Amino acid sequence: MKSNKFLLPAAVAGVLAMTLSACGGGGGGSTATGGGDAAANLDGRGPITYVQGKDNSNVVRPLIEKWNAAHPNEKVTFKEQSDKADQQHDDLVQNLQAKNPNYDVMSVDLIWVAEFAAKGWLQPLKDKTAVPTTGMLESTVKSSTYNGTLYAVPQSSDGGILYYRKDLVQTPPKTWDEMMSMCSIAKQNNIGCYAGQYQKYEGLTVNVAEAINSFGGKIVDDSGKAVVKSDAAKTGLSKLVDAYKAGNIPTEAITFQEEQGRMAFEDGKLLFHRNWPYVYNLAKTDGSSKVKDTFAMAPLPGQSGPGASSLGGHNIAMSVYSKNKATVTDFIKFIASEETQRFYATQGSLAPVLSKLYDDQELVSKLPYLPVLKTSIQNAVPRPVTPFYPAVTKAIQDNGYAAIKGEKTVDAALNDMQSAMEAAGAK
Numbered sequence: 001m002k003s004n005k006f007l008l009p010a011a012v013a014g015v016l017a018m019t020l021s022a023c024g025g026g027g028g029g030s031t032a033t034g035g036g037d038a039a040a041n042l043d044g045r046g047p048i049t050y051v052q053g054k055d056n057s058n059v060v061r062p063l064i065e066k067w068n069a070a071h072p073n074e075k076v077t078f079k080e081q082s083d084k085a086d087q088q089h090d091d092l093v094q095n096l097q098a099k100n101p102n103y104d105v106m107s108v109d110l111i112w113v114a115e116f117a118a119k120g121w122l123q124p125l126k127d128k129t130a131v132p133t134t135g136m137l138e139s140t141v142k143s144s145t146y147n148g149t150l151y152a153v154p155q156s157s158d159g160g161i162l163y164y165r166k167d168l169v170q171t172p173p174k175t176w177d178e179m180m181s182m183c184s185i186a187k188q189n190n191i192g193c194y195a196g197q198y199q200k201y202e203g204l205t206v207n208v209a210e211a212i213n214s215f216g217g218k219i220v221d222d223s224g225k226a227v228v229k230s231d232a233a234k235t236g237l238s239k240l241v242d243a244y245k246a247g248n249i250p251t252e253a254i255t256f257q258e259e260q261g262r263m264a265f266e267d268g269k270l271l272f273h274r275n276w277p278y279v280y281n282l283a284k285t286d287g288s289s290k291v292k293d294t295f296a297m298a299p300l301p302g303q304s305g306p307g308a309s310s311l312g313g314h315n316i317a318m319s320v321y322s323k324n325k326a327t328v329t330d331f332i333k334f335i336a337s338e339e340t341q342r343f344y345a346t347q348g349s350l351a352p353v354l355s356k357l358y359d360d361q362e363l364v365s366k367l368p369y370l371p372v373l374k375t376s377i378q379n380a381v382p383r384p385v386t387p388f389y390p391a392v393t394k395a396i397q398d399n400g401y402a403a404i405k406g407e408k409t410v411d412a413a414l415n416d417m418q419s420a421m422e423a424a425g426a427k
Contacts, residue, residue, distance in 0.1 A: 007401075018408045025355065036120070037099075038396060039321040042302070044324040047075050049333065051092070052107035054083035059348035060177045062224040065339060066152035067334060074322055074327045090297050096121040096319065104322040107155060107314050111383050114224070115319070117146040118286055118387035125150045129329045137374075140353045143382045144315045151317060153336050154353035156344055158312030159376030160210060161173055161369070162298045163273040163283070165291065174215070176239055179272060179301050183248045187269040192250035194243065195261050196274035200401045205383060205393045206310040207274065208400035210300065212236035213308035213381045219396065224386040226421035229414050237403055237410050244404050256403060266268040276301060277351065280369050311380035313351065360413030384426075 041324035052060060060078055062251075068075045079102075081088045089112060095103045096116065108116065116122050125131050131153050133141045140154035163177075164172050168189060173179035183193035196210075197203030204362060207217060217233030220226055243249045250270075253261070258275055265273040266283050268290040280297065283289050300307035316335050318328045334340060338357070344350040345363055357363055384392050395417045405412035421427075 002197070006029040013063075038120075038123055040186045040320075041323050041325050042402035043326050044322070045074055045327045046146065048104035048324050048327050049077045049079050049102045049104050050083065050105050050107075050331070051079045051095075053081045053085070053088045055080060056083065057348035057350070059344060059350070062347070063335070063340060063343065067331065071327075071330075074324070075331075076331060079103070092116070097319070098332045099321045101321045101323050103267050104317050104324065105316060105318050105328045108152060110140075110152075110311065110315050111378045111389055112311050112318065113144060113315060114146045115387045115389055117149075117151040117162060121320060122151040123320045123322070123325065123328075125318070125332075129325055131320065131329065131332050134266045135355055136225065136347055136353045137338075137355050137377050139311050139377055139380045139382070140313065140315075143311055143313070143385075146385065152315035153332050155314045155318075155335060155376050156348075156350035157346055157353050158276055158314075159349050159373055159380045160206070160274055160277070160300050160309035161277055161372060161376055162300050163174050163275060163279060163295055164298060165294055166269050166296040167244070167294040168271060172296065173272075173301045173304055175303065176301050176307070178214075180243060180248055182271070184246075189271070191268065192264070192270045193248045194254070194272040195256055195264065195270055197256050197258055197261060198240075198244075198249070198254045198401070198404060199257050199260075202393060202397075202399055205396045208237060208240070208306060208396050209310050209381070209383055210274075211240050211311075214302035215239065216303065220386050220392070220426055224384075224388075224426055225417050226392075226426040228421070229418040233414055234410055237400065237414065241398075241403050242407075245406065249404075254401075255368065263393055265295070275367055278349075281349075297369050297372045299372060299379065302379075306375055306379045307372075309376045309380040311377065313353070354366050386426050388421070388425045392421050392426055395420035396401070 052257050055061060063076050064076045081091055092106060123129055137203040140157050144150055145153055168185050169182060173182055179194060186193035196207040198207060212219060212233045215232050215236035217230050217236050219228045239344050250361060261273055262275055262279050264270050266286060266289040277389055283295055284292055298402050300309050302308060316332050319323060323327050341352045341354050341357060345352050358370045386392055399413040399417040400410040
């Protein structure tokens with residue numbers, strides 16, 4: 001998932017967000033208990049470098065200017081990466097493997113935290129490097145934690161949203177089955193009923209995970225062991241398979257990434273659409289949008305209430321190889337502060353990680369979907385937390401796609417998914 005998924009279309013590049021390729025790297029620099037490199041330079045102060053993907057929304061530079069004005073002896077240099085998540089990931093892997101001390105603090109996609117922590121590249125944020133997480137959404141803190149230790153701090157978040165045609169549906173569905181029962185409305189209006197992202201890429205992992213998690217299943221357990229071969233997981237994946245087979249998910253949706261689905265919804269071709277909050281402003285302002293005044297937003301429907309969105313977002317982490325860890329700790333606290341979080345929301349259209357900001361009337365007046373987004377994030381589940389994520393997501397995509405298309409039974413798909421994840425090390 002691309003790091004900066006914008007809630008307003010400050011950059012539609014932030015949209016094509018869900019394409020992620022996370023390749024592995026080798027070697028570690030410390031132990032999970034904080035020995036080796038993690039025990040060094042805890043009191044170090046001085047200039048540091050902050051590494052992040054392309055600053056399309058222009059939030060990084062103003063923040064660094066503000067920090068540097070207040071800390072003339074501990075200035076931050078911004079190392080801007082590309083806008084492609086796989087390139088960001090590989091750049092971090094290359095420099096962390098090389099123990100580059102100049103990659104002091106980094107913005108990392110939340111699905112990279114376990115991989116980097118397991119390799120000993122991230123500084124455990126405890127004792128002298130502890131950063132408070134009080135008031136942050138629980139799901140975002142969980143995404144920063146590996147094996148019970150905080151290795152990063154939530155920086156910005158994101159969650160899936162159900163877009164629906166309020167001119168055709170008075171009250172949004174609260175459950176998946178209720179939504180499927182409304183597909184007759186779509187047929188009466190000669191449009192598709194529901195679509196998410198089903199092309200074989202990271203977005204499919206997100207959608208399959210949401211289906212499985214929403215019906216009580218898990219892909220991996222808290223220890224990272226593959227546990228997808230369960231009755232609950234079968235029920236969840238079957239919901240997608242059955243909907244596609246019945247035509248409630250249109251045939252063409254098997255090719256959808258975020259943008260194809262968004263454009264279909266804006267063109268009035270879908271009754272319901274699962275996507276990220278960035279769609280809101282585009283659907284309101286695009287000249288070609290046919291649903292400007294006829295759509296609304298609701299939490300994703302689940303088994304008996306709100307479904308389990310896949311959690312999106314970025315966390316900020318410290319390299320174990322930094323020479324100035326005391327400065328990095330203070331910089332992370334600065335990024336996590338309420339003032340910075342408000343700036344992210346108002347200037348960068350990034351979802352805050354502080355719970356109370358979703359109920360702040362000033363922010364809600366500017367970003368009216370924040371209360372719905374809060375429900376989504378509160379019910380969100382991170383994608384599988386595992387150091388073997390690249391192989392795990394491939395197993396989900398390959399087998400989820402085959403099941404939806406009817407090339408494998410749900411049982412066979414889940415068996416093969418389980419086997420592939422175990423072969424990769426998730427056992």
